[in-house]
Amino acid sequence: MTPSRVPLIAGNWKMNGLAGDGVALAADLAGRMSGAAEPGFEMLLCPSFTLLRAVAEAIAGSGLALGGQDCHAQEKGAHTGEVSAAMLADAGCGFVIVGHSERRTDHAETDAQVRAKAAAAQGAGLIAVVCIGETEAERDAERTLEVMRTQVAGSLPDGATAANTVIAYEPVWAIGTGRTPTAAEVQEVHAFIRERLAEGMAAAEAAATRILYGGSMKPSNAAEFLALADVDGGLIGGASLQADDFWAIPQALPGA
Numbered sequence: 001m002t003p004s005r006v007p008l009i010a011g012n013w014k015m016n017g018l019a020g021d022g023v024a025l026a027a028d029l030a031g032r033m034s035g036a037a038e039p040g041f042e043m044l045l046c047p048s049f050t051l052l053r054a055v056a057e058a059i060a061g062s063g064l065a066l067g068g069q070d071c072h073a074q075e076k077g078a079h080t081g082e083v084s085a086a087m088l089a090d091a092g093c094g095f096v097i098v099g100h101s102e103r104r105t106d107h108a109e110t111d112a113q114v115r116a117k118a119a120a121a122q123g124a125g126l127i128a129v130v131c132i133g134e135t136e137a138e139r140d141a142e143r144t145l146e147v148m149r150t151q152v153a154g155s156l157p158d159g160a161t162a163a164n165t166v167i168a169y170e171p172v173w174a175i176g177t178g179r180t181p182t183a184a185e186v187q188e189v190h191a192f193i194r195e196r197l198a199e200g201m202a203a204a205e206a207a208a209t210r211i212l213y214g215g216s217m218k219p220s221n222a223a224e225f226l227a228l229a230d231v232d233g234g235l236i237g238g239a240s241l242q243a244d245d246f247w248a249i250p251q252a253l254p255g256a
């Protein structure tokens with residue numbers, strides 16, 4: 001982690017939370033964030049679309065950021081059931097997750113579609129959290145770095161910069177399973193991703209782009225991952241649904 005890369009601790013609520021518990025969780029975290037003098041990290045909540053406005057109100061003025069879990073590649077139009085990046089910005093979002101492995105799997109999203117979504121996000125003034133990661137079969141076949149090369153090259157739009165893009169490295173087999181790569185494996189992949197970023201953007205932009213680790217990050221293992229040189233935060237699912245657990249993660253940052 002270099003000083004230019006402010007750590008980002010992002011919570012992906014997935015399809016969890018109704019107004020009662022979602023707003024209570026957001027308000028609890030907003031209170032903790034407001035009480036933190038110069039926190040030295042950014043914290044992002046990504047609830048379901050239906051909770052965005054209520055959560056935006058609950059966290060207003062706290063310093064917490066809000067994001068969507070997906071957006072459509074088009075600005076508007078006849079796409080029933082979809083949500084555009086501009087709609088997310090309008091609801092108070094500063095970020096949007098694109099290319100999460102559950103979207104890639106459940107909706108057969110391709111790198112090209114993820115790239116189009118990231119471009120739409122950036123066009124609407126949002127920071128795109130672009131998710132990449134290998135499957136268990138790919139890791140077993142020792143294809144992890146090759147897959148990362150393909151996904152980085154295919155999922156990032158031409159206008160990607162450190163200011164409008166965050167990468168989340170999430171090994172598919174580590175998501176929601178309690179299993180994780182070793183710290184050395186995570187660092188190897190993150191360093192490799194950063195090298196690949198430098199092929200598509202200026203070296204200084206690649207050096208300043210935040211790369212998050214995601215996949216069963218929790219209070220008990222966060223310190224190990226967050227201490228790694230090329231890990232600039234986390235994308236957290238299960239452990240982001242409970243205020244004590246989620247708040248414990250930035251407390252595990254080096255120097256916290």
Ligand code: PGA
Nearest residue numbers: 175176215216236237238
């Ligand atoms: P998990 O999910 O922390 O529950 O493994 C992470 C994610 O899918 O972003």
